[in-house]
Amino acid sequence: MIELSRGLGELFSDPSPDAARLAIAEKSRSLTDKLTTVSDAVSRFVRDGDYLAIGGFGLNRIPTAIVHEILRQGRQNLRFAGHTSTHDFQILVAGNGMGNGRLLAAVDVAYIIGLEMRGLSPHGRRVVESGEIALTEWTNYTLALRFKAAAMGIPFLPARSLLGTDTFTRSAARSIECPFTGEKLALVPALYPDVAAIHVHEADRHGNARFRGMSVADLELARAAKRLIITCERLVPEEEMRRDPTRTTIPYFLVDAVCEVPFGSYPGNMPGEYFSDEVHIRAWLEAENTQETYRDWLRRTIYGTRDFADYLQLCGGLPRLQELRRQDLMLDRGR
Amino acid sequence: MPSYNAMELMICCAARTLEDRRTLAVGTGVPCAAAMLAQRIHAPNLTIVFESGSVAPQLLTMPISVGDSRTLYHAAMATSMCDIMEFSQRGLIDYTFLGGAQIDVYGNLNSTQIGSDHARPRVRLPGSGGANDLASFCRRILVVTNHDKRRFVERVDFLTTPGYLTGPGAREAAGLPRDTGPYRVITDLAVMGYHPQTKRMQLLTLHPDVTMQRVRDHTGFAIDAVADVGQTPAPTEDELRLLREEVDPLRYLIGR
Numbered sequence: 001m002i003e004l005s006r007g008l009g010e011l012f013s014d015p016s017p018d019a020a021r022l023a024i025a026e027k028s029r030s031l032t033d034k035l036t037t038v039s040d041a042v043s044r045f046v047r048d049g050d051y052l053a054i055g056g057f058g059l060n061r062i063p064t065a066i067v068h069e070i071l072r073q074g075r076q077n078l079r080f081a082g083h084t085s086t087h088d089f090q091i092l093v094a095g096n097g098m099g100n101g102r103l104l105a106a107v108d109v110a111y112i113i114g115l116e117m118r119g120l121s122p123h124g125r126r127v128v129e130s131g132e133i134a135l136t137e138w139t140n141y142t143l144a145l146r147f148k149a150a151a152m153g154i155p156f157l158p159a160r161s162l163l164g165t166d167t168f169t170r171s172a173a174r175s176i177e178c179p180f181t182g183e184k185l186a187l188v189p190a191l192y193p194d195v196a197a198i199h200v201h202e203a204d205r206h207g208n209a210r211f212r213g214m215s216v217a218d219l220e221l222a223r224a225a226k227r228l229i230i231t232c233e234r235l236v237p238e239e240e241m242r243r244d245p246t247r248t249t250i251p252y253f254l255v256d257a258v259c260e261v262p263f264g265s266y267p268g269n270m271p272g273e274y275f276s277d278e279v280h281i282r283a284w285l286e287a288e289n290t291q292e293t294y295r296d297w298l299r300r301t302i303y304g305t306r307d308f309a310d311y312l313q314l315c316g317g318l319p320r321l322q323e324l325r326r327q328d329l330m331l332d333r334g335r
Numbered sequence: 336m337p338s339y340n341a342m343e344l345m346i347c348c349a350a351r352t353l354e355d356r357r358t359l360a361v362g363t364g365v366p367c368a369a370a371m372l373a374q375r376i377h378a379p380n381l382t383i384v385f386e387s388g389s390v391a392p393q394l395l396t397m398p399i400s401v402g403d404s405r406t407l408y409h410a411a412m413a414t415s416m417c418d419i420m421e422f423s424q425r426g427l428i429d430y431t432f433l434g435g436a437q438i439d440v441y442g443n444l445n446s447t448q449i450g451s452d453h454a455r456p457r458v459r460l461p462g463s464g465g466a467n468d469l470a471s472f473c474r475r476i477l478v479v480t481n482h483d484k485r486r487f488v489e490r491v492d493f494l495t496t497p498g499y500l501t502g503p504g505a506r507e508a509a510g511l512p513r514d515t516g517p518y519r520v521i522t523d524l525a526v527m528g529y530h531p532q533t534k535r536m537q538l539l540t541l542h543p544d545v546t547m548q549r550v551r552d553h554t555g556f557a558i559d560a561v562a563d564v565g566q567t568p569a570p571t572e573d574e575l576r577l578l579r580e581e582v583d584p585l586r587y588l589i590g591r
Contacts, residue, residue, distance in 0.1 A: 057402030058403075060402040084387070084416075117363050117364055117400075125458070140386060140468060144417050148417055160424055161511075164506065164511060165497050167462075214388030217416050219415060
């Protein structure tokens with residue numbers, strides 16, 4: 001295989017499959033009870049300097065409680081997969097530039113800072129534009145493909161995007177001539193995160209998990225990560241999962257911790273359960289305008305709340321969640 | 336002649352470019368509205384996909400996020416991002432709609448940064464998202480954007496997403512699939528395409544009451560025009576009624 005060119009970006013994780021095999025050599029394969037609290041899961045499984053990845057897409061089906069807790073516990077120097085990352089990046093980057101050290105040290109970027117149609121995060125911009133986070137560029141597909149390569153237990157996969165662009169130049173991809181066809185291809189290295197968190201509809205105590213809606217890159221991510229935290233809307237009995245195994249998409253031996261967090265994707269959307277709280281997100285973006293207003297906001301919403309249930313109460317509690325459920329079920333036909 | 340605003344005209348123009356029985360990867364906003372309108376007028380068999388994993392939804396209301404519940408309304412399948420991107424790489428997705436902070440004469444797009452220093456950009460933007468992938472894989476790339484000099488630039492500060500790159504043959508030389516590339520740019524002033532040989536952007540039609548000079552004044556590069564530049568047809572009563580009553584009743588876009 002002839003290498004043609006390589007991106008200048010830094011590779012923030014080791015693509016070696018043998019190193020990744022070694023990391024899970026002692027991981028439990030047994031049907032043990034992994035149910036725990038969010039605070040305990042983060043204490044035990046998210047460490048300073050880790051490479052972290054978060055499931056979902058944008059504000060949809062995200063493990064918000066885990067992301068809050070990583071900020072609350074003040075983790076430092078994490079590397080992060082910025083894959084379709086909107087509110088999760090917004091929360092994590094609040095650990096930079098606010099006088100609490102540096103939560104994020106390096107980010108693989110496919111999509112960060114923006115909140116899709118809602119605009120850009122002012123604090124996210126301030127931090128990234130200051131240059132204190134090292135950035136390597138990717139795309140939504142090639143970053144998902146990096147998880148897929150890791151899920152397969154191999155060191156890289158080829159793709160026909162990235163080519164010819166500055167995105168390639170600032171990535172850590174390489175281009176090669178295909179040994180079969182002579183075509184140019186981009187090769188992207190496997191990404192084995194140290195730890196990942198994924199929010200699902202239902203899981204049992206052992207970690208068997210299932211969800212509704214698009215899987216985005218979560219099935220690949222669950223298999224790529226060395227440690228995996230599952231948060232679920234509802235804890236269900238093991239018999240319930242075994243009654244319909246076709247619906248299980250994350251098996252128990254991938255999972256290290258299970259946390260039951262009802263409304264756990266709030267203020268994001270959870271398919272079939274509740275829509276995103278656009279009023280809350282607007283207020284959040286507004287609060288980011290100055291460092292003072294943002295400090296107050298974070299004190300109120302994250303540092304000053306005991307846990308996720310406390311946060312939900314602060315944000316309007318059951319009446320608000322009921323309204324968001326109506327929106328998601330389109331009881332008013334979306335009008 | 337019914338009255339209409341610039342956004343309504345842009346959405347109608349975008350809808351008209353979509354042929355029936357084709358497939359389209361969309362994002363939220365104008366592209367989504369255009370697809371919904373096209374399905375209600377001339378393209379009932381236009382298939383929509385979202386990169387988050389939704390296949391063939393029958394959209395009831397406009398999504399806010401490319402991955403929210405609304406993108407899945409009456410869909411044929413809920414799958415993964417790799418699946419959607421690989422349908423595209425395989426050659427099954429005909430159109431994609433993209434945007435960006437900057438576009439150049441070859442249709443290259445920038446959604447990464449303003450300024451040239453990658454470590455300390457003047458403005459940091461989200462990055463590629465799925466744009467680079469979809470622009471590499473889909474057969475026809477459509478761009479809908481406002482027309483001004485800051486956007487239509489001689490050279491993009493960062494080439495996030497491939498248009499025709501440096502001109503004829505450049506996409507193929509870079510290794511991108513052969514039958515792909517920029518197709519239309521729809522703005523609040525005009526509709527543009529690309530010259531078949533030079534691959535440079537060129538004016539196709541001017542919107543009602545817009546002059547060639549006004550387009551040139553709002554474009555940061557020398558823009559060519561086809562020999563017979565026509566006038567963009569104004570929205571029909573039917574288009575406006577469906578757009579206002581069914582596609583965007585809350586005036587989410589058309590009220591801007």
